[in-house]
Amino acid sequence: MHLRSLASFPGRISQTLSRSNSAGLLTAQSTHAQNIQTFTKKVKHAQLLTPSRSVNFRSTSLLSTSSHVKSRSQTEKKTTGVPASVTKFLECEDHLQLEYKGAKLKLNYVWLRDHCRTGDSINHLTQQRMVDSALIDPNIQPVNVAIDEGTLSITWPDGHQSEYDLEWLLSNTYEGKQHLQGTLEPLLWNLETLSASPSPSVSYQDYLTDDGQLSKLLHNLLKYGFAFVEEAPVTVEATLAVAERISQIRETFFGRFWCFTSDLERHDTAYTAEALGAHTDTTYLNEPAGVQVFHKMEHVGEGGDTLLVDGFHAAERLRQEDPEGFAILSSVSVPHHYLEPTIHTTGVGPVLELEPGPCKELKLIRYNMHDRACLDTVPMEDVSRWYSALRNLTRYIRDPASEYWVTLQPGRILLTYNWRVLHGRSAFTGRRRVAGCYLPRDDVISRARVLKVI
Numbered sequence: 001m002h003l004r005s006l007a008s009f010p011g012r013i014s015q016t017l018s019r020s021n022s023a024g025l026l027t028a029q030s031t032h033a034q035n036i037q038t039f040t041k042k043v044k045h046a047q048l049l050t051p052s053r054s055v056n057f058r059s060t061s062l063l064s065t066s067s068h069v070k071s072r073s074q075t076e077k078k079t080t081g082v083p084a085s086v087t088k089f090l091e092c093e094d095h096l097q098l099e100y101k102g103a104k105l106k107l108n109y110v111w112l113r114d115h116c117r118t119g120d121s122i123n124h125l126t127q128q129r130m131v132d133s134a135l136i137d138p139n140i141q142p143v144n145v146a147i148d149e150g151t152l153s154i155t156w157p158d159g160h161q162s163e164y165d166l167e168w169l170l171s172n173t174y175e176g177k178q179h180l181q182g183t184l185e186p187l188l189w190n191l192e193t194l195s196a197s198p199s200p201s202v203s204y205q206d207y208l209t210d211d212g213q214l215s216k217l218l219h220n221l222l223k224y225g226f227a228f229v230e231e232a233p234v235t236v237e238a239t240l241a242v243a244e245r246i247s248q249i250r251e252t253f254f255g256r257f258w259c260f261t262s263d264l265e266r267h268d269t270a271y272t273a274e275a276l277g278a279h280t281d282t283t284y285l286n287e288p289a290g291v292q293v294f295h296k297m298e299h300v301g302e303g304g305d306t307l308l309v310d311g312f313h314a315a316e317r318l319r320q321e322d323p324e325g326f327a328i329l330s331s332v333s334v335p336h337h338y339l340e341p342t343i344h345t346t347g348v349g350p351v352l353e354l355e356p357g358p359c360k361e362l363k364l365i366r367y368n369m370h371d372r373a374c375l376d377t378v379p380m381e382d383v384s385r386w387y388s389a390l391r392n393l394t395r396y397i398r399d400p401a402s403e404y405w406v407t408l409q410p411g412r413i414l415l416t417y418n419w420r421v422l423h424g425r426s427a428f429t430g431r432r433r434v435a436g437c438y439l440p441r442d443d444v445i446s447r448a449r450v451l452k453v454i
């Protein structure tokens with residue numbers, strides 16, 4: 001597919017959606033004659049078939065029209081048991097519509113059977129699905145639906161009873177998620193917003209002994225995309241202890257742990273005294289490292305300060321100011337590589353990777369000028385548009401207002417969330433050694449979840 005069409009992809013999605021909405025509406029109106037039987041089988045009301053009803057149906061939500069005899073009577077029956085946050089529900093041909101806390105949930109029947117929460121559908125010890133999703137009747141419909149005390153109950157044709165907590169439905173469905181606020185909202189920062197925030201630091205001893213301080217560190221790491229552990233012993237062991245308090249280490253071909261200097265021990269600019277522009281690490285791995293730990297062990301000389309830039313802040317500026325550029329960078333995969341005589345890895349992915357859900361939040365930024373491989377994933381006609389998008393993103397990344405410079409004194413350990421925050425360094429003179437390691441993203445997030453940080 002060419003970039004021109006890729007670039008307009010999000011636009012096309014919404015166009016297609018709105019087109020198919022209106023087309024869907026027209027279809028609903030024009031093919032009512034054929035649909036009448038199946039449609040009304042559940043809705044049980046012929047008035048819906050008039051075009052004006054159909055429009056009403058769509059624009060004001062099915063759930064509030066007086067035509068829904070079944071749902072209305074159900075709701076009325078349950079007035080005492082139904083919390084105010086539930087309005088009504090409606091059984092449609094292939095799905096159930098349900099309003100809960102302002103969210104309009106649309107629950108496909110196969111999905112509902114597949115997500116039954118009772119003990120014979122899900123193993124409550126392993127939390128693993130016992131239902132064989134592929135064997136559910138594709139035309140399954142409930143024989144009874146009821147809502148009581150915040151629980152949706154469904155009886156299926158084979159007599160199986162399913163139950164779903166409405167709160168659970170809210171946080172586990174496509175439509176429900178659009179209404180949810182995460183417990184931890186990342187603070188997308190530039191230098192100004194960051195200066196107004198408290199320093200995201202914990203102290204080494206407390207961090208190692210107190211789970212509250214570990215939680216605070218994870219909170220900082222996910223809110224700001226970086227965090228500090230202060231007053232640590234200037235040793236490899238202490239640095240490892242900080243890392244392993246969170247999760248196991250993500251070993252790469254750099255080893256499990258490293259302590260590097262400007263000796264070109266490895267074939268990488270990091271192993272020189274040169275300046276490094278803001279970048280993310282391990283773009284040449286298909287799953288880039290989640291967290292990077294830095295501990296400057298010593299520096300006798302000038303320069304070598306650390307640069308941090310919030311990649312998501314820069315990307316959101318791009319989304320606002322150059323939506324087409326954002327669409328290109330988030331849809332076109334590009335390769336990165338690491339090359340040494342005995343190593344040749346290639347990681348491929350878009351510069352801006354988005355979460356797959358409805359909200360299109362940023363998931364990860366891959367940004368490394370040095371490690372990008374030959375751009376062979378873009379046809380010539382689209383190359384200049386890709387570079388233009390990269391230039392615009394780079395302008396925001398390199399905006400001095402985005403740059404947070406820190407001098408890492410020995411004893412001050414820095415953790416960066418490498419999927420979001422870019423790091424760099426100024427050129428330096430003299431002897432300088434930095435120790436550190438990577439952590440896997442999934443395990444860091446797991447730790448944060450278990451500690452209820454997110």
Ligand SMILES: C[N+](C)(C)CCCC[C@H](N)C(=O)O
Nearest residue numbers: 254258260268270280281282
């Ligand atoms: C961190 N450590 C010194 C081991 C390696 C640095 C690797 C640098 C590489 N260009 C990248 O961006 O991933």
Ligand SMILES: O=C(O)CCC(=O)C(=O)O
Nearest residue numbers: 270276281306424425434
């Ligand atoms: O030398 C530094 O401070 C950082 C170098 C770097 O980018 C890295 O180790 O990933």
Ligand SMILES: [Fe+2]
Nearest residue numbers: 270280281423
């Ligand atoms: Fe790096």
